[in-house]
Amino acid sequence: MTDLASRFHDAPLDTALVATLSAGGLTPARVDDADRAQVDAWLGAVARGFLDGEPNDQRREAFFDHTAYRRKIGVYDTDAPQPLEPVATFASWGAALAVPGGDLPACAISAVTVSPTHRRRGILRTLMAGELRTAAEAGFPVAALTVSESTIYGRFGFGPAAAVADWRLNVRRARWTGPAAPGRVDFVTREQGRALAEALHERVRPASPGELDMPRGHWDRFFGTRPDAEKPELLRVVQYASPSGEVDGIALYTVTENEDDFTESSLGLQVLLAATDAAYAGLWRFFLSMDLIGTIRAPGLAVDEPLWWMIADQRAATITVRDHHYVRILDVPAALAARRYDVADTVAIEVVDPLEIAGGPFVLTTDVDGAGFVEVADEPPLGLPSLRLGIAELSALLLGGVSAVTLARAGRIETDDPERIARIFQTVSAPRLSFWY
Numbered sequence: 446m447t448d449l450a451s452r453f454h455d456a457p458l459d460t461a462l463v464a465t466l467s468a469g470g471l472t473p474a475r476v477d478d479a480d481r482a483q484v485d486a487w488l489g490a491v492a493r494g495f496l497d498g499e500p501n502d503q504r505r506e507a508f509f510d511h512t513a514y515r516r517k518i519g520v521y522d523t524d525a526p527q528p529l530e531p532v533a534t535f536a537s538w539g540a541a542l543a544v545p546g547g548d549l550p551a552c553a554i555s556a557v558t559v560s561p562t563h564r565r566r567g568i569l570r571t572l573m574a575g576e577l578r579t580a581a582e583a584g585f586p587v588a589a590l591t592v593s594e595s596t597i598y599g600r601f602g603f604g605p606a607a608a609v610a611d612w613r614l615n616v617r618r619a620r621w622t623g624p625a626a627p628g629r630v631d632f633v634t635r636e637q638g639r640a641l642a643e644a645l646h647e648r649v650r651p652a653s654p655g656e657l658d659m660p661r662g663h664w665d666r667f668f669g670t671r672p673d674a675e676k677p678e679l680l681r682v683v684q685y686a687s688p689s690g691e692v693d694g695i696a697l698y699t700v701t702e703n704e705d706d707f708t709e710s711s712l713g714l715q716v717l718l719a720a721t722d723a724a725y726a727g728l729w730r731f732f733l734s735m736d737l738i739g740t741i742r743a744p745g746l747a748v749d750e751p752l753w754w755m756i757a758d759q760r761a762a763t764i765t766v767r768d769h770h771y772v773r774i775l776d777v778p779a780a781l782a783a784r785r786y787d788v789a790d791t792v793a794i795e796v797v798d799p800l801e802i803a804g805g806p807f808v809l810t811t812d813v814d815g816a817g818f819v820e821v822a823d824e825p826p827l828g829l830p831s832l833r834l835g836i837a838e839l840s841a842l843l844l845g846g847v848s849a850v851t852l853a854r855a856g857r858i859e860t861d862d863p864e865r866i867a868r869i870f871q872t873v874s875a876p877r878l879s880f881w882y
């Protein structure tokens with residue numbers, strides 16, 4: 446754990462958070478990661494909140510073993526018949542978010558639930574505002590999360606910063622027209638795939654703004670290498686090795702047989718990591734030439750996937766684009782200075798933050814080397830191109846996932862020169878996050 450991550454993990458609860466919930470007769474508390482009964486009760490509440498069944502012993506044990514690094518908050522109602530089971534849950538931890546040309550410490554948030562018995566009395570609002578203040582005070586420049594519903598988090602300043610594309614590909618129509626990769630594709634065991642995944646993901650991440658470092662325990666869940674994995678026997682793993690023997694890519698998938706017509710079976714791609722263009726071509730070509738597979742489903746791809754230009758018939762792909770990775774800037778100067786820019790310019794930015802954590806007037810200057818510098822201004826400076834926007838919209842611009850021209854036309858930002866602002870924030874490729882957390 447980094448210093449920042451461990452400082453945040455151990456930080457006391459925000460005083461306003463405690464005061465507000467206590468005034469409503471509730472008791473917020475940090476869950477003791479070493480206390481199995483507390484963690485079990487907390488996990489039970491999370492599972493119910495996400496409409497899952499009661500966790501079995503294997504699931505409880507695996508959760509206990511893998512998640513001590515997460516700061517877990519429970520909100521307890523001592524008048525309830527089961528007072529040890531929280532009526533609300535919230536987890537967060539120190540992560541690393543790839544931004545264009547850099548990496549940024551991020552407070553990752555997950556397991557946000559409020560019991561249906563206690564909904565819509567402001568518990569989420571109080572938890573979120575308090576935990577974001579604590580994250581900002583600890584020193585996180587951004588917070589980030591993936592969402593069950595798009596409509597929940599904008600009010601707290603989160604912007605949809607990286608969209609993803611879910612692909613459904615008609616394999617026979619698609620026909621591979623991409624290059625032939627020089628390396629080889631081979632099957633490996635799930636354990637071998639798991640062992641390769643972490644380092645490959647970290648190789649891929651710097652060139653993929655929007656990707657978070659993988660939360661501990663996730664790789665084992667994906668590859669079915671932890672005791673609570675569901676149906677691990679259905680998972681298949683292939684690797685791509687370059688002619689020199691370096692493993693530059695892996696893919697994890699399942700196959701569903703079509704008993705009415707075996708040639709129309711379908712393949713579900715769970716993970717595809719390619720650290721080189723050759724590995725990308727080698728793995729995709731492998732999938733597009735598999736016998737008996739009529740359809741490939743691949744969720745969570747980039748919205749500008751090169752694959753679209755490697756098939757003969759682009760209409761073979763049905764692509765659904767959706768919002769996925771939400772980012773919330775907590776410190777404007779630190780967040781904007783962490784990324785690279787392609788043009789040198791200066792702009793006056795006035796940021797409005799509904800939670801009053803990160804708003805204010807700023808001046809962003811980008812130089813010819815791609816660095817960005819932010820000064821806190823006393824008031825919006827005159828004589829510069831100006832940009833006035835909410836913290837959610839600035840967070841959406843941070844990774845280059847949307848053009849300022851689009852946001853201006855949508856009435857989401859105010860600026861006297863949308864095209865100039867768009868050129869400052871634009872990036873060469875679309876951001877992406879390839880998993881949920």
Ligand SMILES: CC(C)(COP(=O)(O)OP(=O)(O)OC[C@H]1O[C@@H](n2cnc3c(N)ncnc32)[C@H](O)[C@@H]1OP(=O)(O)O)[C@@H](O)C(=O)NCCC(=O)NCCS
Nearest residue numbers: 494557558559564565566567568569570591592593596597
């Ligand atoms: C989503 C959830 C955490 C909300 O908790 P809550 O304590 O009822 O929310 P609050 O009362 O604090 O509401 C805060 C604000 O969010 C809004 N809101 C709450 N849930 C919402 C939802 N599902 N969709 C849209 N808006 C929502 C409220 O209307 C309120 O808006 P306002 O302050 O602008 O008037 C809760 O309904 C839940 O646990 N849902 C199931 C699990 C889930 O989806 N969790 C989110 C995981 S990403």
